[in-house]
Amino acid sequence: MERLTEWYDNGISEGVLVKEKRGEKEIKVLFEEIDDGYIEMCALKAYEDTGLDPEQIRQIDRLYAEKCREVAKLRQRDTPVKVKPIGINHSIGGRVGVCPKCDVIVCDYMDRFCRECGCRLEWGSWEEWEELT
Numbered sequence: 001m002e003r004l005t006e007w008y009d010n011g012i013s014e015g016v017l018v019k020e021k022r023g024e025k026e027i028k029v030l031f032e033e034i035d036d037g038y039i040e041m042c043a044l045k046a047y048e049d050t051g052l053d054p055e056q057i058r059q060i061d062r063l064y065a066e067k068c069r070e071v072a073k074l075r076q077r078d079t080p081v082k083v084k085p086i087g088i089n090h091s092i093g094g095r096v097g098v099c100p101k102c103d104v105i106v107c108d109y110m111d112r113f114c115r116e117c118g119c120r121l122e123w124g125s126w127e128e129w130e131e132l133t
């Protein structure tokens with residue numbers, strides 16, 4: 001696609017120079033900061049500076065939204081959830097509980113994350129655990 005804008009600066013005035021068709025002629029119109037449409041022409045120039053076409057911009061937007069959803073999912077998974085206590089296994093010296101998200105049995109000596117749903121587990125202190133069981 002033909003580029004329509006370029007930056008103009010002659011030391012006295014500066015702005016976005018925009019190609020326009022007037023009948024058969026093509027002219028260049030300078031949009032300076034004080035002119036109506038300056039902000040829009042700056043946006044058009046910024047878009048042209050990317051070198052991307054509209055479909056590429058839409059594809060980047062879709063990928064960005066997809067990555068944001070993945071990050072939100074990982075953040076949620078990485079937020080610690082408190083294990084529901086079952087008891088203490090004295091033969092191995094470890095605490096045993098249940099993952100509050102998926103009800104899988106977990107052990108503190110093995111599981112910082114749930115083996116089933118992958119969420120981060122919070123075990124609390126031993127004293128707290130002994131009071132609850």
Ligand SMILES: [Zn+2]
Nearest residue numbers: 099102114117
């Ligand atoms: Zn789980």
